[in-house]
Amino acid sequence: MLRDEKAFFPNPIALTTLAGSSPLRVDLGGLEAVAVLHAGRPFVYRDLCPHMGGPISGGDYDPGKGTVSCPWHGYRFDAATGAHVFNPNQETFACMTGLYKTHKPDAAPALRLQALAFVLDAGQIWVRRP
Amino acid sequence: MKHRFTVAEELDCPLPVAVAAYLDCEHYLFLHRSLTDSLEIVKVDGFKITVRQSWKAFGLKLGHDKTGEYFPPAEFRIYDVVPAPRWFPSVHHVIDIKTRLRYEAPDERDTTMMTFDVELDMPFFVWPFRGFLQRLIERMHAEQNAEDLAMIKRRETLVGRANLLNAYLRDHHFCYHKDEFVKHFGRPTSA
Numbered sequence: 001m002l003r004d005e006k007a008f009f010p011n012p013i014a015l016t017t018l019a020g021s022s023p024l025r026v027d028l029g030g031l032e033a034v035a036v037l038h039a040g041r042p043f044v045y046r047d048l049c050p051h052m053g054g055p056i057s058g059g060d061y062d063p064g065k066g067t068v069s070c071p072w073h074g075y076r077f078d079a080a081t082g083a084h085v086f087n088p089n090q091e092t093f094a095c096m097t098g099l100y101k102t103h104k105p106d107a108a109p110a111l112r113l114q115a116l117a118f119v120l121d122a123g124q125i126w127v128r129r130p
Numbered sequence: 131m132k133h134r135f136t137v138a139e140e141l142d143c144p145l146p147v148a149v150a151a152y153l154d155c156e157h158y159l160f161l162h163r164s165l166t167d168s169l170e171i172v173k174v175d176g177f178k179i180t181v182r183q184s185w186k187a188f189g190l191k192l193g194h195d196k197t198g199e200y201f202p203p204a205e206f207r208i209y210d211v212v213p214a215p216r217w218f219p220s221v222h223h224v225i226d227i228k229t230r231l232r233y234e235a236p237d238e239r240d241t242t243m244m245t246f247d248v249e250l251d252m253p254f255f256v257w258p259f260r261g262f263l264q265r266l267i268e269r270m271h272a273e274q275n276a277e278d279l280a281m282i283k284r285r286e287t288l289v290g291r292a293n294l295l296n297a298y299l300r301d302h303h304f305c306y307h308k309d310e311f312v313k314h315f316g317r318p319t320s321a
Contacts, residue, residue, distance in 0.1 A: 052297050053288045054281070072281060074160040089156040093304060095171050100308040108302035 003119075003126050012124040018042055023068050025057030028127050033116055035125065036061050036068055038079040044127055045082055046114040051075050056113065068113075075111070082113030131253070133260040137246040137268055139275070143282045143294065145235040146315040148242040149204050150298035151278045152231070153305040161277050165270060166193075177201070179306060182214050192218050200307045203314035204233040225263070226251040240291070246271055 003012075009028035018024055018037035025047055026033050032047040034057040047057050054072035061068050067076040067085060076086040090097075090105075097105065117128040141148055159169050166183045168191070173180040177200040184193030197210040208229045213220035230247040248267055250260065285294055298305060299312060 048288070052281075053285050055284070070160070071163075072161050073156045087156075089159075089304070092159065092169055093155065093171065096174060096304075099174065100304075102301070102308045102312045103304050104301040105304070106302075107300075 006129070008119075008126045008128055012126045013042075013044070015042060015120070015123045015125060021061055021063065023057050023059065023061050025055070032057075033127060034068070036079050038063070038066055041080070042118070042120065042125055043079055043082075044116040044118050044125060046116065048114065049073075049075065050084070050111040050113060077111075077113050082115050084111035131251070131257050133250045133252065133257075133264070135248055135264050135268075137244075137248075137271060139244050140236065141242040141244050141275075141279060143242055143279070143286075144240050144291070145204060145233055145242045147282060147294045148233045148244065149311065149315070150295060150305065151282060152206060152233075153200075153307055153311055154298060155306050156304060157281070161281060162274055165274060168193075177307060177310070180210070184214065194220065194222050200310065202307070202310045206231045221256075221263075224253055224256060244275070
């Protein structure tokens, strides 16, 4: 089924391609996105980590914890909401917390992957333009 | 017997960004995951940070401890590389490795000149393998450098070359020697 290109990106994602433990990088036709099948439901985000801009598609998907990660710094995000849930480096560098006056961890903004709305039709995911 | 060699390369990024990318320790275990499995801070003493870098092999956690020292604003040295655990049969029992990484800004170009000096102090029976060791170190250095540059170039397309430094200077961003880095490279001028 053809969609209005003003409202939707031209390249749909076949639902069957999402079965797997890795996030799928997709070119929607004008936007790079990452799609993941979590708990039987598809989720689509911009392929862009809100921390430093890394490609989420290069990270991994942990079905047990329901998270996807950024391959650059390892930040983990909730696969269903896109919300940042864990920075593994806080444990690695815990002994250095408070060492530098210019580091203020409490000032960290709430990071969230940019979710992309979509319509699922006949096994095809049609992503709406933001 | 000392074998010395130098790797020099012009990096297509501003000098403060090259330094920031080096100090941005939160990416070591992830962007450079092919080079290490785990990292532990052993000791922090001013500009000296000793870390334990490990790999999982045969059900064991094997690696080495090394001390990295920052010479502000843009020089880094690594030395005192010893096996961890100490009983682990490693080249570090017989070869003393020292490295010096310097970043400089060439005149009139918004790029960075990187100079990586390596000194391998080894006994005579390892001397025939110095070429192999050099190629190994050069390959690891090139791989790490390429990953860092790929990150920088992607960010450049996203935020622009003039804004590359901002993310590193944000209050919540953690990196080694951040106070000293900020002292030398200042605050960003744009959001």
